[in-house]
Amino acid sequence: MSHDRPPEPTTPGVTADRLPPRYAFTDLQVEDLRAVLELDGTVFPSPVEVDELVDRPLPLTWPRTLGVVHEVPDPAAEPVDGAVPVLRDLVALHSSYPFSRFPVPGGVAPVAGLTWVAVHPGHRRQGILTAMIHTHLARCRERGEPLSALFAAEAAIYGRFGYGRAADDLRVTLPRGARLRDVPGAARHTVRIERADRERHGDLVADLHRRVGDDPTGHGGVVNRPGWAARETPELQAMFWDDAKVFRKDREPTRIVVVELDGEPRGYARFHRTLSWEPSGPRGSVRTGEVVALDAAAARALWGVLTDLDLTHEVVPFVLPVDDAVTHLLVDPRSATPRIADNLWVRVVDVADALTARRYAADVDVVLHVTDELLGDNTGRWRVRGDAFGPAVAHRTDDAADLSLDVRELGAAYLGGTSLAALGAAGFVAEHTPGALARASAAFSWPVAPVCGWVF
């Protein structure tokens, strides 16, 4: 992107004609960092100056980052060969993370994690986001990514583009000293509390994070945790471990608690505290990132530490799976004032590849009639067939449909966290074969709730 160069060559697969007149797509590169940060700070208000951000890690993958420029005649420039030179301002952008091994029920799939969607407030509601989504989906197809996932800044934005609410997360505030049920073996753990440091803890965190996603029940079974994405790129890793003072406000540097059994790490949580001295005494607050434990005993040990830090009165984990062990460990779950929020939204980009990539929690043989306004070749009838927890195949068929649904509902049900029966009860899945909805609901569900423990 440049303000004085002619437009970049058209990006392959980009449907530029969807943009309003005088707007154009442009590939963004590291040279555009300052313009990207300026736009981002205008769209997502922030007290941090661009000058403070330019030297900090940026999570974006540049080759997947696309801008939109607004072209206006330059009033200060003389015509060149009869043409008036144009000024080109960056007014919108979007990017996506390349999740090459995104966990789906019983497996992994390449998923595009849509992110940094931003349209300048002076250019909104003219269809720029709509054009960017068309482009994004076209590029997913080109790259062979059958799914896209995102966190929605506002919940009303993405349904119209075929993204369904596919996972929820749990927000809680645990009072200090919250009573926890005993778990045999928990007391055998030892505890380390250290300043979080990539050099020292990077491998430990990546290893435990991956293992707990592959085997969240701690029993070496066949069920993984859908949505439990890893920070796969070097940029996301750098961002995760960056603890610059500019982002801290009144909090301490990030620390990590690691619980170990016989010297072997079994769980961790990164956290930081803020401390306030009040007439009644110290009133510190603990905020954590993912609270990760390989089994129930490690989870009990870890939560025991977090809920008993001196000078604090509460612990606030960032986001938790709705079925996190702590919901069962708490003697008084109401004391944690639980609240549910939407977590991942999922868009099925290629029906056959997406439905083949996952496994099913019951034997399945169902014909779905899918409608998709944006990606017309997803529309039609698809048969999904497979054994419980085994490989499955999905292919186009001429057979009569058992169920009908929009691609948005397929996305909502895809990770196993939203029941097809519930969507049917809300009027968004139609049953044509008696009993098909109940059977498909059981098959599309998953024993472990989907969630991504960090927001991308």
Ligand SMILES: CC(=O)SCCNC(=O)CCNC(=O)[C@H](O)C(C)(C)COP(=O)(O)OP(=O)(O)OC[C@H]1O[C@@H](n2cnc3c(N)ncnc32)[C@H](O)[C@@H]1OP(=O)(O)O
């Ligand atoms: C995955 C992520 O990155 S989430 C981050 C999303 N970004 C933000 O929230 C930042 C602040 N907002 C913005 O940048 C912009 O307003 C955006 C990206 C939300 C929308 O961009 P626009 O270019 O205005 O959207 P566009 O004009 O294509 O709107 C398409 C439709 O969505 C609707 N829409 C757009 N934004 C919203 C919203 N926040 N809530 C409800 N509806 C919305 C429009 O009304 C329009 O509806 P219509 O087709 O019935 O007329």
